[in-house]
Amino acid sequence: MASSGQVSWKLEDHPKLPKGKTIAVVVLDGWGEYKPDQYNCIHVAQTPTMDSLKQGAPEKWRLIKAHGTAVGLPTEDDMGNSEVGHNALGAGRIFAQGAKLVDLALASGKIYEGEGFKYISESFGNGTLHLIGLLSDGGVHSRLDQLQLLLKGAGERGAKRIRVHILTDGRDVLDGSSVGFVETLENDLAQLRGKGVDARIASGGGRMYVTMDRYENDWNVVKRGWDAQVLGEAPHKFTSAVEAVKKLRENANDQYLPPFVIVDENNKAVGPIVDGDAVVTVNFRADRMVMLAKALEYQDFDKFDRVRFPKIRYAGMLQYDGELKLPSRYLVSPPEIDRTSGEYLVHNGVRTFACSETVKFGHVTFFWNGNRSGCFKPEMEEYVEIPSDVGITFNVQPKMKALEIGEKARDAILSGKFDQVRVNIPNGDMVGHTGDIEATVVACKAADDSVKMILDAIEKVGGIYVVTADHGNAEDMVKRNKSGEPLKDKDGNLQILTSHTCQPVPIAIGGPGLTPGVRFRNNVPNGGLANVAATVMNLHGYVAPSDYEPTLIEVVSN
Numbered sequence: 001m002a003s004s005g006q007v008s009w010k011l012e013d014h015p016k017l018p019k020g021k022t023i024a025v026v027v028l029d030g031w032g033e034y035k036p037d038q039y040n041c042i043h044v045a046q047t048p049t050m051d052s053l054k055q056g057a058p059e060k061w062r063l064i065k066a067h068g069t070a071v072g073l074p075t076e077d078d079m080g081n082s083e084v085g086h087n088a089l090g091a092g093r094i095f096a097q098g099a100k101l102v103d104l105a106l107a108s109g110k111i112y113e114g115e116g117f118k119y120i121s122e123s124f125g126n127g128t129l130h131l132i133g134l135l136s137d138g139g140v141h142s143r144l145d146q147l148q149l150l151l152k153g154a155g156e157r158g159a160k161r162i163r164v165h166i167l168t169d170g171r172d173v174l175d176g177s178s179v180g181f182v183e184t185l186e187n188d189l190a191q192l193r194g195k196g197v198d199a200r201i202a203s204g205g206g207r208m209y210v211t212m213d214r215y216e217n218d219w220n221v222v223k224r225g226w227d228a229q230v231l232g233e234a235p236h237k238f239t240s241a242v243e244a245v246k247k248l249r250e251n252a253n254d255q256y257l258p259p260f261v262i263v264d265e266n267n268k269a270v271g272p273i274v275d276g277d278a279v280v281t282v283n284f285r286a287d288r289m290v291m292l293a294k295a296l297e298y299q300d301f302d303k304f305d306r307v308r309f310p311k312i313r314y315a316g317m318l319q320y321d322g323e324l325k326l327p328s329r330y331l332v333s334p335p336e337i338d339r340t341s342g343e344y345l346v347h348n349g350v351r352t353f354a355c356s357e358t359v360k361f362g363h364v365t366f367f368w369n370g371n372r373s374g375c376f377k378p379e380m381e382e383y384v385e386i387p388s389d390v391g392i393t394f395n396v397q398p399k400m401k402a403l404e405i406g407e408k409a410r411d412a413i414l415s416g417k418f419d420q421v422r423v424n425i426p427n428g429d430m431v432g433h434t435g436d437i438e439a440t441v442v443a444c445k446a447a448d449d450s451v452k453m454i455l456d457a458i459e460k461v462g463g464i465y466v467v468t469a470d471h472g473n474a475e476d477m478v479k480r481n482k483s484g485e486p487l488k489d490k491d492g493n494l495q496i497l498t499s500h501t502c503q504p505v506p507i508a509i510g511g512p513g514l515t516p517g518v519r520f521r522n523n524v525p526n527g528g529l530a531n532v533a534a535t536v537m538n539l540h541g542y543v544a545p546s547d548y549e550p551t552l553i554e555v556v557s558n
C-alpha cells in the first residue's frame, strides 16, 4: 500500500480558502433525486432540512452521478452501491471496481492462470469444488454471468465434482426473482452434468438471514450458513433447490429465506464441505463476505462453534481485506485504492471523527479509506460505532439509530476536538431495501432530523457542511417502464423496488464558516461522487493532489 512508500503527503495550501474550519461531511445512504410522486419516499416524507438545502441551487446545491462508470462499474446500467460510492467519495478518483475486474479476468482467461485458481485446482483430483455466493444479476456483490463462466471454466479445467451454495437475493433485484435464477443455474448445472461433471446445488438461504451479515452485526447469520454449507445441516431439507425456494417463499421473501440443504434419496446432504475440498466465495464485494472468510480461513476462531473445521483450499473471488490479507488466496486482485483523502488529510493535521451505526459503520471507515480497516493515525482520529438493532428487518424500526448518530456528530462538532466530522445516515437505504413504503417515509424523516441536528451544531461553531449521498434508493420504490410509469406483475400488484437506483444524488455546501464567494462551478456537468474528495480538501484549506477528480467548487470575488 502506498502509505508505506514514497508518497509525499504534504498538500498544497489553497490560495483562497482558510484552514481550521470544522467540517461536517454527511452521507445520506440511499438518497437519490427523482421525480416527485407517491413512490418517492423522500418527496412524501417531511424533510424540511434537505428541502431547504435544495433552495441553494445552483450555487450551493447540485446533483452528482453515483452509478455506472462514474463510480468504476462496468456499464451505465449498473446502479450505484455503498462500496463503490464510499470508495469514490473517499478516494477522489475512479477505480475499476470488483465487478469490472472480474469481468476482465474472466474474458481474458487470466483468472485461470493466477495463483488463486491454481491453488484451488489442486483439489480437483480428489475433492469437491464448492462455490458459495449471492445468486442474482444485481451486480452489487456478485453476478450470475460470472458464476456461470466460472462454473464452465472450472469444469473445463478438471473440476469433477462441483457444489453450489446459493444465497437468494431480492435486495439488488426484485423479490421473487430467486426462483428464476435458481432455474437458470439448474439448467447450467445440468449441462455440466452432460459433460461428465457431477455438479449440483447443495444448500441455500436468503442473504439477510444466511451468511451475508456484515461488520460483525450478528454472527448467527454466518453460523446458519456454516451449518448448511459445511456441516450439511439445516431445518429444511429438499431434493430440489427450485422446490426449496418455491416452498420456503410461502413464509419468507428472497432476502430472508431460511437455510436449507439439498439431500439425496436417503435424506443425506449432497454437498457438505469436507477435508480436501476447495471453496470459492464468488462475491466480489467485501463487506458481506469477510465474516464467512474468517470462519473458513482462521484456525483460531471463537465467534461460533464451527463443530468441524475442514482442511480445505479456500480462495475468495477477490481479496476482501488488504490489511488483514483476508482471504490469503483469491482469484482476482482487488482494486488498489491508495492515497485516499482521509489519509492525506490526517497527514496534514486534519483531526477526524467518523461515525455510523454497525450496519453502515464500515462504509464511512473501511470503504471510505479504500477498503482498509482501522485508523491511519489513531491519535488524530476517532471512529465511533453505534450498535445496530439485531435480528429485525428495519421497517420495524425505521428510525434506526439516526438520532444517536446525529447526537454523536453534534457532540464531536461542539467538542472542538475535530476538523472533520463524517457520518453515514443509513435510513433511506436500509429501510428502502425492505420495500415497505410507509416505513421508508418514516425513515427519510428520521434521516432529515439527524441532518438538522448536525447542521445546527455546525451553525454554533461557525463551521461548514457538505451533505451528500452514496447512491439512490428511497427516492424510487417501484419498478418502472421506460416512460417512468410504475409496472405491475401478472396479478396486478405493483412491482416494489427494493434495490438501489441509477439516479443522481444531491450535494449541498454551506454553513457560517463557508468563505463568501464559494459556489459550485458550472463547468463540471458530469461531476460524480469522486469529485467530492477534492471539494472537501478545498474546504479544509488544501488543494487536492493533481490526479484527483476536479473539485466541484470555485471561489469568486464579489
Ligand SMILES: O=C(O)[C@@H](CO)OP(=O)(O)O
Pocket (backbone or CB within 6 Å): 029, 030, 080, 081, 082, 083, 140, 141, 171, 172, 288, 429
Ligand atoms: O445491503 C447491501 O449489501 C447493499 C445492497 O446489496 O446495500 P449498500 O450498498 O447500500 O450497502
Ligand SMILES: [Mn+2]
Pocket (backbone or CB within 6 Å): 029, 030, 081, 082, 083, 085, 429, 470, 471
Ligand atoms: Mn449505500
Ligand SMILES: [Mn+2]
Pocket (backbone or CB within 6 Å): 030, 082, 429, 430, 433, 473, 500
Ligand atoms: Mn443499500
